[in-house]
Amino acid sequence: MSCLRTANGFKKFVSASFVIFALSEAVRAQDFGYEGRSGPAHWGEEYARCTGKHQSPININHVSVKQYSFPKLEFHNFNVEPKSMLVTNNGHTVLVKMSFNKGKAPRVKGGPLAEKSSVGYQFEQFHFHWGENDTIGSEDMIDNHAYPAELHVVLRNLEYPSFASALGKDHGIAVMAFFFQISSSSTGGYTNFTSMLPQIERKGQSVNMTKTFPLRQYLSKDLGSYYTYTGSLTTPPCSEEVIWMDFRTPIDITEKQLNAFRLLTAHDDHLKNNFRPTQPLNDRPVYSIRQESPLFVDSSAGGSRHHFKTLFLVTLLAVLLSAANLNGA
Template identity: 50%
Template sequence: GPSHWGEQYNSCAGKHQSPININSLDVKKVNLPPLALVGFDVAPKETNLTNNGHTVVVTMDSEVTPTVSGGPLSGVYEYSQLHFHWGDNDTFGSEDMIDNHRFPMELHVVFFKQEYKSAKSALNYPDGLTVLAFFFEISPDDSPMYEEFIELLNNVTESHQSARFDTPPALQDLIADDLVHYYTYNGSLTTPPCSEVVTWIDFKEPILLSHAQVQAFRALQDEHNTPLTHNFRPVQPLGDRVVLYNTDELIKEVDLEKDLPPAVEEQDLDTNRIDASASESSASKTATKRPSSQENGATSIQTHRTLPMVMVVMAVLAVAAARRTAC
């Protein structure tokens, strides 16, 4: 089991492992560039769903392979696959926890850095992978976006069975709407070899499914023909890592008033603030479900200092006096 993984795989006993319990009161709030999602709105030519005995994996064959960049990422990351984690009831199932709360299910959309050519080779680099993670909550109503998905689960109840979508969904149809508010941290794969190569992006807004829809996942069987449930790893120590929380709220990075003399403090200072209009406009137009029109926004920071006129005059007089002395 997971408690013995470190005996076979050194990385599984590392200091930057996943999943973790995120304390929302102990995160650093940031305004990162908007996530740029390309191809998320394009329906693939073919989408296959496979029960691999550990989870349900979705692979896509698309003319436009989805990519993600921006946010905390350096470079462009290409879609590899998506899969799910769930428990045997609605009280747990997710891997990461928020404020000691587990969700009934979690979706992982896995991407590898394009310059590394494949997900396998990306495991050799500390920035090799990113995972867009979405939590699920129980809703009284079925999700229409997941209807065909849930129906296909009936065709893959046994391990190593696969099924093909009649109408392949675009990736954006399987994820949440709000792509602005998220937690992000550096972590690992949650299964062996537990490589510490993952930039995790955990979105705050959950996806809603009915109890019956989540129950369909619990009807699957593993490779031993027993119920496929509880396929999530226990949380790991946070250690020295800092979790960032991306928001579109105004953040004052530096309070210049603390460092300026009293005469300057009395002036009307526009201290070091993130320009709200630029930040909110970029976030609302780019990190939404219209990924094809997204652009990386830049944060506009404006700093103004107004010196009292008397100080300027004194400086001019001092320079003039110095010149007379020199002559």
């Protein structure tokens, strides 16, 4: 009997130890960083996809890119103001999620996305990468030139019901990438945005923006000129088959505003240099696109046009009926 109790106790000990070990391994596997043992050089030890042959970011050599003609890009609801905007320091980046009324979430169609989805790609979140000084920070590079920061707008193929289900699937995810350049003034809503960053100085802190702006206010002015290629997520799990669109016109930001990002912390150190080094291009083509201004379509604007058209038709019908009555008299 004593031996049985001892055996049962040993089994419980082993079971509990296994659970603790599994949990600790899960936590360890989910964590990553940008320096030392948790840095990009070691991501492949925990995330096998990070050693794939079609990884991002890359260096784009403008001499070797291919000219191509895609359908015009369509940006739907990019001028619609979100209901709410949550900004979080997750220890790796500044992550921004927006919520919208039903049917008003930003979507993108056309361009290199046209062949991959007939319904388009919907906005999921945007986040940032930056460096400790103005010579480094962006993930993709142009002719070996790095910008001081980069914005990633992450989109989900609407043929998949959720972001998780789209990960790693054939063209399930697309990323619109924008470089930042230092300027005397900033683009769109960044003055208000960066003034809120001290409220999320530490990892795990979040803040709801009291003054929200449409997604369009955080992007560069020219959305008709870009490079595109197929790559991966630039953070673990490094899922591939991601469609990238790197827009050529940078976003303007002031030195003071960019420094607000550099003052954020992860654990006990500053969150800085949160960019992955460029990866081998291997056999992938990179296309260069230059086209006329893309099409912007907003649900609210579409509703107004529909209302005006309906009102015009009703008025015209009333005039015709009135004329018919007069002729009859």
